[in-house]
Amino acid sequence: MKHFYAYLFLIVLSAGAATTAVANPQLAYIPNARANMELLETRLHQSSQFDYKHAVTIALPASYQQQPDKSYPVLWVLDDPLVTRTAIATVDLLVAGNFIPEIIIIGVGSPPEEGMAGVGRRIVEFSPPGNGFSAPGLNAQVFNEAIPFPEYPHKAPDFLAFLVDELRPKLSQEFRFKDDHILHGHSLGGLFAGFTLFSRPDAFNRMIIGSPAMANVDDAVFKLEERFSKENDALPVQLFVGAGGAEGNEWFLNVGGILSGTARFIERMSLRNYHGLALKSKIYSDENHYTTVPRIISDGLRHFYREEAVKLGSSWPQQPKRDEGGAQ
Numbered sequence: 001m002k003h004f005y006a007y008l009f010l011i012v013l014s015a016g017a018a019t020t021a022v023a024n025p026q027l028a029y030i031p032n033a034r035a036n037m038e039l040l041e042t043r044l045h046q047s048s049q050f051d052y053k054h055a056v057t058i059a060l061p062a063s064y065q066q067q068p069d070k071s072y073p074v075l076w077v078l079d080d081p082l083v084t085r086t087a088i089a090t091v092d093l094l095v096a097g098n099f100i101p102e103i104i105i106i107g108v109g110s111p112p113e114e115g116m117a118g119v120g121r122r123i124v125e126f127s128p129p130g131n132g133f134s135a136p137g138l139n140a141q142v143f144n145e146a147i148p149f150p151e152y153p154h155k156a157p158d159f160l161a162f163l164v165d166e167l168r169p170k171l172s173q174e175f176r177f178k179d180d181h182i183l184h185g186h187s188l189g190g191l192f193a194g195f196t197l198f199s200r201p202d203a204f205n206r207m208i209i210g211s212p213a214m215a216n217v218d219d220a221v222f223k224l225e226e227r228f229s230k231e232n233d234a235l236p237v238q239l240f241v242g243a244g245g246a247e248g249n250e251w252f253l254n255v256g257g258i259l260s261g262t263a264r265f266i267e268r269m270s271l272r273n274y275h276g277l278a279l280k281s282k283i284y285s286d287e288n289h290y291t292t293v294p295r296i297i298s299d300g301l302r303h304f305y306r307e308e309a310v311k312l313g314s315s316w317p318q319q320p321k322r323d324e325g326g327a328q
Contacts, residue, residue: 125192236276
């Protein structure tokens with residue numbers, strides 16, 4: 001019965017095949033492939049950089065078990081308990097529609113059982129070395145008056161070492177990675193992405209940066225970029241940067257300089273014109289800090305893999321061509 005339903009599905013997809021109305025959904029023609037990604041049980045990883053464990057959630061491509069000789073690009077998602085499931089659902093739909101090739105997703109963050117207190121550790125893990133927490137100038141003045149913030153460790157270098165030097169090599173022994181690594185970071189995760197870009201530019205060849213708190217820690221990323229630019233004229237990384245226009249309606253996000261910091265970062269990257277840097281940016285006028293997340297992930301991936309999408313073609317049957325006599 002299973003094979004009968006699969007046969008019916010392929011009949012629909014290839015309706016009129018003799019007259020070129022042929023569809024090519026990339027999963028439909030892989031025998032015994034799943035319909036969606038295979039979500040593995042979240043595992044806990046103890047890093048040498050931290051005295052607590054991180055949750056690591058891995059989703060494998062739908063065809064992974066059926067194509068044992070194939071390797072896949074990897075999307076590394078920060079804020080695992082909040083964002084990874086959104087990324088998985090987004091990729092499932094994009095793959096089904098032939099908008100991107102199959103990829104592996106790895107979410108890293110706090111165990112969901114630790115609640116928002118665990119999520120709050122991102123402040124420590126995503127903060128680059130620098131002064132305080134806030135953006136500089138008037139932003140810092142307003143922030144410090146309204147939200148007195150204690151001193152805290154800035155451990156972005158340690159978190160980056162954990163991701164790239166510990167976790168990636170360990171997982172690469174178990175899973176088939178292509179040398180194509182994408183980092184997704186949103187908000188403070190975007191701040192961390194900016195730090196990563198200029199401290200270890202070869203760590204990820206693509207980045208999706210959403211609504212970044214890029215001016216936080218007293219402009220630490222911008223200061224790091226300034227130093228980087230004096231010694232480097234190349235930055236071979238593909239960037240997709242986005243933010244929601246409605247974020248400007250929230251006082252706290254304005255204190256954090258989300259929109260202004262995002263705009264400054266986009267402008268700075270454009271004006272530097274580093275060799276090898278490919279920059280695409282988009283402002284989503286009606287989206288806010290939360291609702292913009294799936295759109296940025298989707299558009300970022302579609303932008304990166306737009307050429308592969310052309311090769312895959314439409315997932316839908318196409319209108320049959322008429323012959324010279326007008327018959328289909």
